Amino acid sequence: xxxxxxxxxxxxxxxxxxxxxxxxxxxxxxxxxxxxxxxxxxxxxxxxxxxxxxxxxxxxxxxxxxxxxxxxxxxxxxxxxxxxxxxxxxxxxxxxxxxxxxxxxxxxxxxxxxxxxxxxxxxxxxxxxxxxxxxxxxxxxxxxxxxxxxxxxxxxxxxxxxxxxxxxxxxxxxxxxxxxxxxxxxxxxxxxxxxxxxxxxxxxxxxxxxxxxxxxxxxxxxxxxxxxxxxxxxxxxxxxxxxxxxxxxxxxxxxxxxxxxxxxxxxxxxxxxxxxxxxxxxxxxxxxxxxxxxxxxxxxxxxxxxxxxxxxxxxxxxxx
Amino acid sequence: xxxxxxxxxxxxxxxxxxxxxxxxxxxxxxxxxxxxxxxxxxxxxxxxxxxxxxxxxxxxxxxxxxxxxxxxxxxxxxxxxxxxxxxxxxxxxxxxxxxxxxxxxxxxxxxxxxxxxxxxxxxxxxxxxxxxxxxxxxxxxxxxxxxxxxxxxxxxxxxxxxxxxxxxxxxxxxxxxxxxxxxxxxxxxxxxxxxxxxxxxxxxxxxxxxxxxxxxxxxxxxxxxxxxxxxxxxxxxxxxxxxxxxxxxxxxxxxxxxxxxxxxxxxxxxxxxxxxxxxxxxxxxxxxxxxxxxxxxxxxxxxxxxxxxxxxxxxxxxxxxxxxxxxxxxxxxxxxxxxxxxxxxxxxxxxxxxxxxxxxxxxxxxxxxxxxxx
Numbered sequence: 040x041x042x043x044x045x046x047x048x049x050x051x052x053x054x055x056x057x058x059x060x061x062x063x064x065x066x067x068x069x070x071x072x073x074x075x076x077x078x079x080x081x082x083x084x085x086x087x088x089x090x091x092x093x094x095x096x097x098x099x100x101x102x103x104x105x106x107x108x109x110x111x112x113x114x115x116x117x118x119x120x121x122x123x124x125x126x127x128x129x130x131x132x133x134x135x136x137x138x139x140x141x142x143x144x145x146x147x148x149x150x151x152x153x154x155x156x157x158x159x160x161x162x163x164x165x166x167x168x169x170x171x172x173x174x175x176x177x178x179x180x181x182x183x184x185x186x187x188x189x190x191x192x193x194x195x196x197x198x199x200x201x202x203x204x205x206x207x208x209x210x211x212x213x214x215x216x217x218x219x220x221x222x223x224x225x226x227x228x229x230x231x232x233x234x235x236x237x238x239x240x241x242x243x244x245x246x247x248x249x250x251x252x253x254x255x256x257x258x259x260x261x262x263x264x265x266x267x268x269x270x271x272x273x274x275x276x277x278x279x280x281x282x283x284x285x286x287x288x289x290x291x292x293x294x295x296x297x298x299x300x301x302x303x304x305x306x307x308x309x310x311x312x313x314x315x316x317x318x319x320x321x322x323x324x325x326x327x328x329x330x331x332x333x334x335x336x337x338x339x340x341x342x343x344x345x346x347x348x349x350x351x352x353x354x355x356x357x358x359x
Numbered sequence: 360x361x362x363x364x365x366x367x368x369x370x371x372x373x374x375x376x377x378x379x380x381x382x383x384x385x386x387x388x389x390x391x392x393x394x395x396x397x398x399x400x401x402x403x404x405x406x407x408x409x410x411x412x413x414x415x416x417x418x419x420x421x422x423x424x425x426x427x428x429x430x431x432x433x434x435x436x437x438x439x440x441x442x443x444x445x446x447x448x449x450x451x452x453x454x455x456x457x458x459x460x461x462x463x464x465x466x467x468x469x470x471x472x473x474x475x476x477x478x479x480x481x482x483x484x485x486x487x488x489x490x491x492x493x494x495x496x497x498x499x500x501x502x503x504x505x506x507x508x509x510x511x512x513x514x515x516x517x518x519x520x521x522x523x524x525x526x527x528x529x530x531x532x533x534x535x536x537x538x539x540x541x542x543x544x545x546x547x548x549x550x551x552x553x554x555x556x557x558x559x560x561x562x563x564x565x566x567x568x569x570x571x572x573x574x575x576x577x578x579x580x581x582x583x584x585x586x587x588x589x590x591x592x593x594x595x596x597x598x599x600x601x602x603x604x605x606x607x608x609x610x611x612x613x614x615x616x617x618x619x620x621x622x623x624x625x626x627x628x629x630x631x632x633x634x635x636x637x638x639x640x641x642x643x644x645x646x647x648x649x650x651x652x653x654x655x656x657x658x659x660x661x662x663x664x665x666x667x668x669x670x671x672x673x674x675x676x677x678x679x680x681x682x683x684x685x686x687x688x689x690x691x692x693x694x695x696x697x698x699x700x701x702x703x704x705x706x707x708x709x710x711x712x713x714x715x716x717x718x719x720x721x722x723x724x725x726x727x728x729x730x731x732x733x
Contacts, residue, residue, distance in 0.1 A: 134382060
């Protein structure tokens with residue numbers, strides 16, 4: 040390896056042909072990534088391999104094949120790796136009987152810091168996640184959002200260069216979400232590597248510099264957020280219309296060039312329209328309603344994120 | 360980070376081990392699922408308390424009875440009474456009995472008719488030992504000599520309880536409960552990742568957890584052993600206690616029992632720590648270790664050396680005799696056909712423990728966090 044390639048290994052998070060199998064179950068397969076500083080989001084539906092990839096990055100699980108280097112550090116040497124990396128997991132269990140402060144403080148002491156330094160760093164991290172008032176309370180009495188924040192405090196406490204955050208905004212109220220997003224952005228602005236997993240595309244859109252899209256253990260798309268956003272915007276909308284004369288309405292909607300597909304609902308009391316121009320369809324429906332067709336309801340049928348993933352992942356070759 | 364890098368590595372490891380121990384102590388001592396360990400540890404103490412209370416009560420009764428003798432009696436005086444003596448001979452030798460019952464029953468004769476038979480019961484005491492005599496028609500028919508507490512027999516009883524209940528059951532299962540849970544319990548509670556996310560060598564974590572378990576088991580079982588020793592000597596008179604402790608190797612025996620307890624915690628602790636990391640189901644390895652320890656006398660000499668009980672038996676200060684009529688299984692457990700010297704035994708237990716810890720150190724490096732499969 041020449042010096043330039045070596046330097047590149049040391050300033051990136053690199054996964055080379057990484058696979059992880061749990062027996063016969065695929066975790067992730069043949070993942071090749073080179074992640075620079077900034078905010079990178081791992082996006083994908085539940086079970087797509089986001090958490091496995093994060094656990095691989097942090098050494099909590101070992102790859103079945105391939106190798107991983109985090110800024111040049113091996114992931115099977117936690118004594119070195121976790122000096123530069125903080126991981127906020129989704130595991131919602133804590134050592135028993137600890138207060139929020141003790142949880143963060145003990146973590147720092149485990150790293151070998153003296154009592155005074157650990158106390159200072161612990162309070163600083165707790166302040167950053169805005170949990171000072173509850174810090175002396177037992178974690179067992181925390182709400183879901185507070186537990187999420189104290190885990191974030193633990194990940195941030197030793198001021199790592201790499202932050203790996205598994206669904207970090209889960210359970211947070213809108214104000215806390217905004218605070219955390221600002222915190223991640225500030226860390227990225229200082230040159231940190233922030234890797235966030237999420238299954239909420241809208242959230243990713245707001246936070247990330249780049250996105251890695253995962254599906255069934257494979258990386259199906261990787262790149263700047265704008266390209267993925269474009270794909271989302273081009274995604275045809277599906278609209279469910281409940282009415283008394285679905286066959287007549289189907290014929291009318293098919294007249295539009297933006298309509299891709301129409302199917303009659305199995306109870307013959309409605310139809311599903313796939314269109315590239317949802318706003319145009321709504322206008323057309325207003326006119327049809329004036330001509331005697333009784334429209335009971337109009338509702339988007341693909342608001343859930345999985346349909347968007349389906350669209351993106353179904354066209355993975357194009358996205359690549 | 361600079362501070363950490365420049366810190367001598369051994370000092371750093373000790374600081375980290377200290378942190379692990381502090382975190383583990385609360386969990387180990389106050390875990391609800393570990394309460395049965397305390398019960399197990401206290402059972403022999405309660406047994407000796409009951410024994411001491413019974414013996415003290417008996418001695419008080421004997422002392423009060425001795426005050427009512429016509430003349431002071433000795434152990435030899437009481438033992439001089441034999442079957443066949445007349446009541447007059449008995450009274451001549453040891454005086455009138457302080458407690459005496461009599462009753463008459465009517466027995467049929469071979470030639471017909473009935474005859475009255477006079478029964479008497481005499482009870483003497485020298486203050487420590489009691490003599491019960493049964494007389495029929497004025498002659499001693501049965502002599503029952505009840506010795507008070509006998510320190511020799513008491514010491515053998517203590518050794519029996521120590522070897523067969525305390526070490527083989529209480530310490531064994533106590534170590535199982537505490538050491539198996541050091542890693543296994545955290546996996547079940549889904550909290551092991553807390554340690555695995557710290558900049559801490561996995562081997563250092565393992566040593567920290569092992570020392571925390573060792574500290575906890577030593578505190579629990581050494582305290583229990585001390586309480587047992589106190590309860591065991593509690594019913595001794597002050598003179599008898601001084602004699603036992605300072606002139607009859609009592610203190611040396613106590614030190615040996617405490618040392619064996621610590622070594623048992625060390626040896627079994629290392630075994631169960633390894634078992635808890637290697638196996639998901641603790642029942643199978645526990646049963647295997649229990650059987651391995653039980654069949655130790657049958658094992659070839661080389662394999663015997665990989666057993667904890669093999670060394671502990673050699674370190675026990677009082678051996679338990681197996682008189683004729685002892686059940687074969689009990690005799691087998693007691694027997695120690697190839698005892699080793701004290702130094703070899705200590706080195707042996709420590710070596711077995713280190714081997715188990717060495718095996719654990721490989722496993723802890725390979726451990727993954729995958730709670731969903733547990």
